Amino acid sequence: MYQFVYLSISGMTLPSQKGALDTFKNSGDNKLLIATSVADEGIDIPACNLVLLYEYVGNVTKMIQVRGRGRAKDSKCYLITSKHEQVEKENINLLHEELMNNAVTVLQEKDRNEFIRQNLHFQREEKRLRDIKKNFKGPVLSKENKRLLCGRCKTFACDTDNIRLINKSHHTVIDRSFKDKYFTRVHSKPVAFGGFHKKYKIFCKNPKCGDDWGISGNYLSFQNIPLIKIDKFVVENANGTQEYFKKWVMVNFRMKEFNQEEIDESFSAQTD
Numbered sequence: 001m002y003q004f005v006y007l008s009i010s011g012m013t014l015p016s017q018k019g020a021l022d023t024f025k026n027s028g029d030n031k032l033l034i035a036t037s038v039a040d041e042g043i044d045i046p047a048c049n050l051v052l053l054y055e056y057v058g059n060v061t062k063m064i065q066v067r068g069r070g071r072a073k074d075s076k077c078y079l080i081t082s083k084h085e086q087v088e089k090e091n092i093n094l095l096h097e098e099l100m101n102n103a104v105t106v107l108q109e110k111d112r113n114e115f116i117r118q119n120l121h122f123q124r125e126e127k128r129l130r131d132i133k134k135n136f137k138g139p140v141l142s143k144e145n146k147r148l149l150c151g152r153c154k155t156f157a158c159d160t161d162n163i164r165l166i167n168k169s170h171h172t173v174i175d176r177s178f179k180d181k182y183f184t185r186v187h188s189k190p191v192a193f194g195g196f197h198k199k200y201k202i203f204c205k206n207p208k209c210g211d212d213w214g215i216s217g218n219y220l221s222f223q224n225i226p227l228i229k230i231d232k233f234v235v236e237n238a239n240g241t242q243e244y245f246k247k248w249v250m251v252n253f254r255m256k257e258f259n260q261e262e263i264d265e266s267f268s269a270q271t272d
């Protein structure tokens, strides 16, 4: 049976760490060094030919460092673990290492000047995109409430203050009385998208109009949530002027995000 020495990061002073290492290096009787993460890097023992990792997985850098403690030719490194996730993580590390090696090979084969030129090009392109993002302000959004009127018959539909944004892409109206402004028909393709279950199409209730306003359906625990299409309405400003927007991204008024608590207040009692 071999004797062993122990090396720890917190329980030992620096001189005693050094003592333990020297004993392992120089004494022929101590063939085993048990260590915490303190031995991850920097320890150089040329004869070390086996590294055992016990329930110990880090990132790819750590993996390569720790494996490098086995300095001897044909040294081996094993992970001992009972945890499936650790094995998976280590396999991913191995894959990353392979990808890195491949990338290094590709880079080394490149002409140096060509490499520098390409690199500069990528950096400039990145900066250009960053600047565009920084300077893009979008349309100026007004805080004042505006009125949405049916695009065809100009009947009042709702206030823009009552429009809420669902998942940044759908637009609903939280005013209870909005339901009195439209009628529904079962949707011919009742599909689900982005957590929303399409069930009905909604139409302007004015008997002389009946224009298609959008759809209605279930979202989360809420039923009959309407989603309106902005190109079916005209927007009336406070001074009476009217504007038309083909798409929601073009509108010039602010809309709040959908808030479950707010919806609970106005919609919770409503079912089919």
Ligand SMILES: [Zn+2]
Residues within 6 Å of the ligand: 150, 151, 152, 153, 154, 155, 204, 205, 206, 209, 210, 211
């Ligand atoms: Zn209408």
